[in-house]
Amino acid sequence: MARMAFAVGWPLAEGQPQLPLVFVSRHGETPRTFSILSELAAKQPLSPTQFSLSVHNAVIGLWSILRGSTCEMTALAAAGDGFEQGVLEAAALLAEGAPAVLLIVTEEQPPQVYGPWIDDVPFAYALGLLLTPGKQWQLAPATTAEPSRHGALPHGLSWLKAMLTGCDSFTHTWMRRTWNWHRQL
């Protein structure tokens, strides 16, 4: 997971030593967690490395160490609409005066045993976005009466697809939270 996050984030952060980072992952390091739990079940001693890398803010910790960056960093785990929650967090940092914010959304392919519970990770992925203040897009939250889920792809990837195909507006729904994206003309 750290590798994926770094692969997408590093080129975007080039030349910006103090770039705030919002890291989003719903499920985190499930392969590491599962490995630790398996060792625990077998009454084996636990790997300190696995443990230190399994916590949710491990990736931003590594990012901070390797880049020598001490600026603001956040690690979020926010249900199925973590992408929008991350954008919101980044927008708040921009509103506070940050010239740019790096947003990384990533999920690891979970071990098979989690299959019955994790059904929103079609494949391991990482999405990196360098966000700057502007008025090109508007994101508005709304509430829907009936809980539902929209689309086959995770929101971040669905958003990317919409961007690449030139969509001007689209909607993502997670449970009762709806996010309306509009390109400002």
Next chain:
Amino acid sequence: MSAPQQDLNRDLKQLIIDALGLEDISVQDIDDEQTLFGEGLGLDSVDALELGLAIQKRYGIKIDADAKDTRNHFSNVATLAAFVTARQAA
């Protein structure tokens, strides 16, 4: 150095590489006398715990993390090999 000693040194180097996921270096890159922690190979405290665990599992020996001489045993591959040999004989 005897052949079994050389084998043990090589096995320990491979164990260090495997247990700590050091993908960019090979057994040939680690000298017997090279400092493992801080300077030298540049391992840190989490690496020390991980390596201790791997050695205990592999060689079936017990390491007391709080013992004063444990730090000395982990200086380099040669001291580790001497430690493992002594413990296995005990």
